[in-house]
Structure formats: structure tokens, C-alpha cells
Amino acid sequence: QVRLQESGPGLVKPSETLSLTCTVSGDSISSYYWSWIRQPPGKGLEWIGYIYNSGSTSYNPSLKSRVTISVDTSKNQFSLKLTSVTAADTAVYYCARDPGSEFDFWGQGYLVTVSS
Amino acid sequence: DSQMTQSPSSVSASVGDRVTITCRASQDISSWLAWYQQKPGKAPKLLIYGASILQSGVPSRFSGSGSGTDFTLTISSLQPEDFATYYCQQANIFPFTFGPGTKVDIK
Numbered sequence: 001q002v003r004l005q006e007s008g009p010g011l012v013k014p015s016e017t018l019s020l021t022c023t024v025s026g027d028s029i030s031s032y033y034w035s036w037i038r039q040p041p042g043k044g045l046e047w048i049g050y051i052y053n054s055g056s057t058s059y060n061p062s063l064k065s066r067v068t069i070s071v072d073t074s075k076n077q078f079s080l081k082l083t084s085v086t087a088a089d090t091a092v093y094y095c096a097r098d099p100g101s102e103f104d105f106w107g108q109g110y111l112v113t114v115s116s
Numbered sequence: 117d118s119q120m121t122q123s124p125s126s127v128s129a130s131v132g133d134r135v136t137i138t139c140r141a142s143q144d145i146s147s148w149l150a151w152y153q154q155k156p157g158k159a160p161k162l163l164i165y166g167a168s169i170l171q172s173g174v175p176s177r178f179s180g181s182g183s184g185t186d187f188t189l190t191i192s193s194l195q196p197e198d199f200a201t202y203y204c205q206q207a208n209i210f211p212f213t214f215g216p217g218t219k220v221d222i223k
Contacts, residue, residue, distance in 0.1 A: 045160065045203060047212040060211040061117075069219075086139035094159055102150035104171065106159035 002026040004095050006110035012089075018082040022095030022107060029053065029076045033098035036069060036080045038091040039109075046091075050098055051078055066104050094103045118143045118206050120215035129223040133194045137218045139187040139204035148208035151180055151189045154217075155200045164189065165201075194220070 008020035008075035008109070013024045023105060036048040051069045063082070071078040092111050096103035119142040130136050137183045139149065147167040152160035166179035167187055177192045191198055199222055204215040 044216050045205075045214040047214070053135075058210060062211070096159075101148050102162055102165035102205070103152075104162050104165075105161070109159050 002097060002105040004107035005024070006093060006095050008105045008110065008112070010110070010112060010114060011116050012080050012085055014086055014114055015084055018085050018089060018112055018114070020080045020093055020095075020110060020112070020115045022080075024038070024076045024078075024097075027051070027069060027097070027105075029078060030073055033100070034078045035096045035098050035103060037094045037096055037106075038089075039094070040088075048080065048082075048093075087114050092116045110115065111116060117181045117211060118145055118209040118213055120204055120206055120213050121202060122202075122215040122218050124218060125216065126219040126221065127193050128221055131194055131196055135191040135194055135198075137189045137204075137220075139182075139189070140214050141187075141206050143209060144184050145206045145208035147183050148206055149180070149182065150205045150207065151178075152203045153198075153200045154203065154204065156215050160203060163208075185219060191220075200216045207217055 003022045003025045012018045030053040033050045035050040051057045066083045069079045090113050092109040094109045095107045097105040098114050117179045147169045147187045151164040155159040163174050168180045179190050201217045201219045203217050
């Protein structure tokens with residue numbers, strides 16, 4: 001069974017960098033695409049970007065200037081960095097597997113609050 | 117971007133009812149459309165991909181149809197565990213985008 005687990009600081013100060021890691025078990029991170037998706041409290045879903053095993057990435061243009069997604073194949077993990085955060089970046093952040101066009105396995109979600 | 121809209125935004129229904137949710141894309145996305153179910157405090161769950169392909173383990177009362185810009189998700193006989201919010205998502209045009217959601221609640 002594929003499992004994904006997000007981890008990282010749950011509280012980030014405005015203007016600082018949000019950093020999250022997704023640990024994958026039950027599958028090799030060298031296969032498929034791996035995405036980050038977020039959901040502000042009470043709102044809808046926003047795709048942030050993905051990484052493929054070679055390190056190829058694609059980002060949502062709305063966040064592209066602030067986002068970096070990287071992969072550590074030795075740990076079967078991929079990570080998200082979002083710089084210069086504001087309160088608008090407060091959300092539940094999900095990592096998910098993308099076999100090609102849909103997200104079939106998701107992490108449980110991780111609430112990150114941006115506040116001083 | 118391909119903007120996604122859903123209707124209705126919410127629907128009240130009873131157990132056993134047939135429920136249909138519509139998703140519309142602002143551009144032709146062929147059949148690159150997925151549907152998800154989300155319950156409060158939980159991650160979304162994939163129901164359908166490729167507009168009409170049922171994800172493994174998903175009950176057959178869920179079905180999807182459509183192509184191009186207009187899509188539907190149908191629940192043939194609503195069960196108590198189906199009360200949730202449903203999202204469509206397109207994967208044909210970057211960036212991937214989701215619809216705003218349709219909440220199905222108890223009548």
C-alpha cells in the first residue's frame with residue numbers, strides 16, 4: 001500500500017520560508033510524478049507543482065517565483081519550499097502521487113499557519 | 117489556465133436519491149478530468165479519472181461521463197457515507213486546476 005506523510009513546522013512567520021517534506025512508503029519515488037497541493041481553511045484545492053524522478057519540475061505560475069520542489073531519492077522523500085510567506089499561504093498542505101493525470105494517493109495533510 | 121466551474125455548489129439529498137454534479141472547463145480538456153470526494157478533516161479521495169474510469173475500490177454507484185468541456189459525476193443511489201464535498205480536476209492544461217467543489221448534504 002502506498003503511503004505518504006507530510007512533515008515540517010506547523011507555524012511559520014510572515015516573510016519567512018515554509019518547508020515541508022513528504023515521505024513515501026510502499027512505492028519508489030523514482031516512479032511517477034509527485035505533487036504538492038494546498039487547501040486554505042474552508043476553501044478549495046490549489047495545485048502547487050510536481051517533480052518527476054529526474055528532478056524535472058513544473059510549478060503553478062501563480063506561485064512559481066516562490067516555490068521550489070526537490071527530491072531525495074535516497075530517502076524516498078520530496079520536499080516543498082515556499083518563500084516570503086504571508087497569511088494567504090496558511091493552508092493544509094498535501095503531498096500526492098500523480099500517475100499521469102490524476103492524484104491517486106494522498107498524504108493526510110499538514111496544516112501550516114503563517115503568523116507572527 | 118483552464119478554469120473549472122461546478123454546479124450546483126451544494127445539494128441536499130436523501131439516502132437512495134440519484135445525484136448528478138456538473139463540471140465545466142473553460143477550454144477543451146478532452147477526457148483529462150478526475151473527480152474526488154473529500155470528507156471534513158480528510159484528504160481528497162480519487163473516485164474517477166479519464167472522465168469515466170472508476171478508480172479501483174470505488175463503488176459502482178459512482179459514474180462519470182463527458183468530454184471536451186462538459187462533464188458529470190453521478191451517484192446512482194446515495195448512501196450515508198457519500199455525504200461529502202466533491203471536486204473535479206483537469207489535467208490537460210498547465211497548471212492543473214480544481215473546481216470549487218459541490219457539497220452534498222443530508223436533506
